[in-house]
Amino acid sequence: xxxxxxxxxxxxxxxxxxxxxxxxxxxxxxxxxxxxxxxxxxxxxxxxxxxxxxxxxxxxxxxxxxxxxxxxxxxxxxxxxxxxxxxxxxxxxxxxxxxxxxxxxxxxxxxxxxxxxxxxxxxxxxxxxxxxxxxxxxxxxxxxxxxxxxxxxxxxxxxxxxxxxxxxxxxxxxxxxxxxxxxxxxxxxxxxxxxxxxxxxxxxxxxxxxxxxxxxxxxxxxxxxxxxxxxxxxxxxxxxxxxxxxxxxxxxxxxxxxxxxxxxxxxxxxxxxxxxxxxxxxxxxxxxxxx
DNA sequence: CTGTCCCTGATT
DNA sequence: AATCAGGGACAG
Numbered sequence: 001x002x003x004x005x006x007x008x009x010x011x012x013x014x015x016x017x018x019x020x021x022x023x024x025x026x027x028x029x030x031x032x033x034x035x036x037x038x039x040x041x042x043x044x045x046x047x048x049x050x051x052x053x054x055x056x057x058x059x060x061x062x063x064x065x066x067x068x069x070x071x072x073x074x075x076x077x078x079x080x081x082x083x084x085x086x087x088x089x090x091x092x093x094x095x096x097x098x099x100x101x102x103x104x105x106x107x108x109x110x111x112x113x114x115x116x117x118x119x120x121x122x123x124x125x126x127x128x129x130x131x132x133x134x135x136x137x138x139x140x141x142x143x144x145x146x147x148x149x150x151x152x153x154x155x156x157x158x159x160x161x162x163x164x165x166x167x168x169x170x171x172x173x174x175x176x177x178x179x180x181x182x183x184x185x186x187x188x189x190x191x192x193x194x195x196x197x198x199x200x201x202x203x204x205x206x207x208x209x210x211x212x213x214x215x216x217x218x219x220x221x222x223x224x225x226x227x228x229x230x231x232x233x234x235x236x237x238x239x240x241x242x243x244x245x246x247x248x249x250x251x252x253x254x255x256x257x258x259x260x261x262x263x264x265x266x267x268x269x270x271x272x273x274x275x276x277x278x279x280x281x282x283x284x285x286x287x288x289x290x291x
Numbered sequence: 292c293t294g295t296c297c298c299t300g301a302t303t
Numbered sequence: 304a305a306t307c308a309g310g311g312a313c314a315g
Contacts, residue, residue: 001309033297059310077309078299113299133298135310149311174292183311191309280294281309295314303306 002075004157004188005231005252007059010081015054017083018063018118018127022050027110027117034115034131036072036139045069045140046118058153058187068143072150076135084108084125157188158225162218169209169217176212177205178279180220189224192252193231195259195284197224204290205283206276230255258284 002010026046028039035042049069055062061081063071073081108128110117116129116138129138141147155164168185169176179185180194189197198205200223203216212220231252257267262275266286276283 003310074310076298076311131298132300133309135298137311172292178292181310293315296312297310299308301307303304 001077001190001192002059002079003190003193003228004056004059005193005228005235007056007061007075007188008232009235010075011054011056011061014061014081014083014127017125018051018054020050020052021124022121023047023118024121025119027119029112029115032115032134034134034136034138036137042071042116042138042140045142046071057150057156058183059190060150060153060187062150070141072137072139072141072147073129074137076131076133076137078133079129079131079136081127081129082108083127152184153187154183154185155187157186157221157228160186160221160225162214162216162221165221166212166214166217169212172209174209175205175278176203176207176209176220177281177283179209180224181279181281186221186224188228191281191283192256192259193224193227196227196257197221199258199285199290200227202290204287205278205285207291227252227255258286260284 023046026043028035028042031039037045046065050066051063051071052066053064055064059074061073061075063073065071075081110128111130113132114128114130115134115136118127120126129136139147139149141150154160164186165179168179168182172179177194177198180189180197181191195205197220201216201220203212203220234252234255258273261273262284263272265271266273266289269286269288271286271288273284274287276285
């Protein structure tokens with residue numbers, strides 16, 4: 001599932017394809033939960049525009065347009081943003097095969113899950129946004145206005161230090177894992193990296209936040225940054241041209257220490273990894289190594 | 292603060 | 304056919 005590293009890999013790859021090209025036309029699917037800005041408004045707002053920069057904050061991508069507006073994109077659980085003719089199209093091809101779409105020579109034809117398709121004035125490769133489960137989002141923020149979603153995001157996880165986490169931890173009695181997932185505290189950490197960071201820091205996900213001191217908060221954040229930076233590196237190489245929607249194939253997959261490893265031996269002590277549910281999310285940890 | 296819901300494909 | 308997965312908004 002796309003968390004900060006997957007979104008960052010997407011940003012770097014799609015940024016090159018997107019920036020500086022004038023949008024000619026936008027093709028969308030029907031109005032749905034996915035479109036926080038209606039397809040009609042999106043089409044009108046994007047035609048004739050050029051993306052000047054592609055930024056990221058937490059798990060959001062922010063396409064800065066030449067008229068001062070910003071197109072917000074969130075990949076949700078299963079979102080994929082990719083360019084036409086990308087080298088690795090395994091998933092997209094699989095999807096195209098399932099639907100009745102006919103494949104083009106470039107390997108991908110927009111299907112019913114391709115909610116956004118950008119065509120450019122230069123006639124070059126299109127940019128697609130697919131999202132089977134529609135937990136992703138597309139939203140246009142006009143010049144001069146702001147969006148509550150962005151406003152309430154905390155500092156980006158790669159910029160954070162232990163301070164932000166400790167400050168929030170002092171005020172709350174919830175499990176530390178819940179706090180790590182709270183995008184208003186630190187933006188970008190998702191379920192996988194939260195579990196991995198807590199394992200590396202030796203902290204149980206169930207521990208009350210107020211019982212995590214400042215230096216431990218710092219250790220958790222450093223651990224999160226370490227695994228996410230490493231994931232970005234491997235994402236850039238091993239998963240080449242796309243971000244998997246299910247997390248099963250990413251470069252970091254092989255380096256997971258606890259996530260998704262229930263009943264497997266802890267890499268440090270050998271005790272079986274346990275799974276519990278915290279904040280409606282599965283959490284994996286070692287009862288011996290993490291307190 | 293916790294529980295519910297959005298959605299679809301994979302798994303049981 | 305029922306269950307599960309889960310990011311994030313929202314209701315209670």
